[in-house]
Amino acid sequence: MLSVLAAFLLLGTNMLMAQDATKDTAATASSGDATPSVWLAPGYYILLFVIVCFVVGIVGKILRVYDLTQQIQNKKPINWHNVMGICCIIFLIVGMYGAYWSFAVQGAMILPESASAHGVKIDEMFWTTTVLTVIVFVITQILLFGFLFRYRYSEKRRGHFLPHNNTIEKVWTIAPAIVLTILVIFGFFTWQQITNTIDAKGEQASINVDITGHQFAWELRYPGTDGRLGETNYKLVSGSNKVGVDFKDKFSYDDLQADTMYLPVHKSIKLNIHAQDVIHSVYMPHFRVQLNAVPGLPTYFKFTPTITTAEMRRKVGDPKFEYIVYCNKICGAAHYNMQRVVRVVEESEYQAWLAQQKPYLTDQIKKDLKFAEVKPVAKQNRLALNN
Numbered sequence: 001m002l003s004v005l006a007a008f009l010l011l012g013t014n015m016l017m018a019q020d021a022t023k024d025t026a027a028t029a030s031s032g033d034a035t036p037s038v039w040l041a042p043g044y045y046i047l048l049f050v051i052v053c054f055v056v057g058i059v060g061k062i063l064r065v066y067d068l069t070q071q072i073q074n075k076k077p078i079n080w081h082n083v084m085g086i087c088c089i090i091f092l093i094v095g096m097y098g099a100y101w102s103f104a105v106q107g108a109m110i111l112p113e114s115a116s117a118h119g120v121k122i123d124e125m126f127w128t129t130t131v132l133t134v135i136v137f138v139i140t141q142i143l144l145f146g147f148l149f150r151y152r153y154s155e156k157r158r159g160h161f162l163p164h165n166n167t168i169e170k171v172w173t174i175a176p177a178i179v180l181t182i183l184v185i186f187g188f189f190t191w192q193q194i195t196n197t198i199d200a201k202g203e204q205a206s207i208n209v210d211i212t213g214h215q216f217a218w219e220l221r222y223p224g225t226d227g228r229l230g231e232t233n234y235k236l237v238s239g240s241n242k243v244g245v246d247f248k249d250k251f252s253y254d255d256l257q258a259d260t261m262y263l264p265v266h267k268s269i270k271l272n273i274h275a276q277d278v279i280h281s282v283y284m285p286h287f288r289v290q291l292n293a294v295p296g297l298p299t300y301f302k303f304t305p306t307i308t309t310a311e312m313r314r315k316v317g318d319p320k321f322e323y324i325v326y327c328n329k330i331c332g333a334a335h336y337n338m339q340r341v342v343r344v345v346e347e348s349e350y351q352a353w354l355a356q357q358k359p360y361l362t363d364q365i366k367k368d369l370k371f372a373e374v375k376p377v378a379k380q381n382r383l384a385l386n387n
Helices: 002-029 042-072 080-109 117-150 166-195 309-316 347-355 363-368
Strands: 207-214 217-222 256-258 261-264 269-275 280-284 289-293 299-303 323-327 339-345 371-374 382-385
Touching: 080 117, 117 166, 117 299, 207 261, 207 280, 207 289, 217 339, 261 347, 269 280, 269 289, 289 299, 309 339, 339 347
Parallel strands: 207 269, 261 339
Antiparallel strands: 207 217, 217 256, 269 299, 280 289, 280 323, 323 339, 371 382
16 A cells, blocks of 8 residues: 555656656657657556555465365365475575576676776775675575475474574674674775875875865866975865965965876876865776765875776777766765766876966966066066965
């Protein structure tokens, strides 16, 4: 009855959506685009579920009537214990096939190989956990439904009442604890290697890239020739200064703005993550990177790209393939719009691209902050702050 009620509650929405779909179909029919003629909504599946329930109920009633007629004729009635045992075996077979189908179909949609150095370790951890849990799943389901079938009720035997057994208790407590402890420790050391990534002494410095999330876009900022990003201050955010760069910091003068995130392959990248309004989440699935962007709490994630965009296009067989940075938090109505293309290229191409980017210090920002151009004795110009 609840399913029927839900179906009728959704019926009005379904009709409206169906009308919109009909209009879209009529509009696109002239252009030759083929669109589905049936709009499948949640109400459709609820009604389908209700029909299946009615069919099962009707079949059950028919079997019940048949059982009663057998008893009236003094014949042996249906052995419902055998019926339930057989149903358990059927459910086991169908369920195992469903699990296989899920691995075969949904498993084909899995991401390609990791495009970052640390992603290889994450994939190893993922597959180790998956294999162990699948083995446990198969064994437990076979035991569960196999026991229900094997030890279904029979008049020829009596069940043995076992109130307690210390050995069994120890086995099913200690064995899972050992497996889970190994997984947790393995995951802890893997995660520690990934997150404890500070530039070591003598190591080549990582390339700093600022990514700032706001409703509803990602803002990118690159360091200029000095290789350092200037400081930011949320109080300085304005229409022209979107991320609040503090131009009292001399390192901010040559910062660059970008619409596409370009990354050199095999170079360490330090992604500085910020948020201006609500919680966002930097999500780069092909690099196995995900970290929340929290207002007032700057964070960072270091990773090293290992496969260029051109190489990945050849690997996946898609000439239009692009790496994308998404927002993995539902941050508002236009959440879906928070995407930026990430392009991994060779070092020479990266440097050529970097040389073409516009400085963050635009003429409008200079005007808003009352910058004036000062010409000292030296021929090289410098910027001075007049306020």
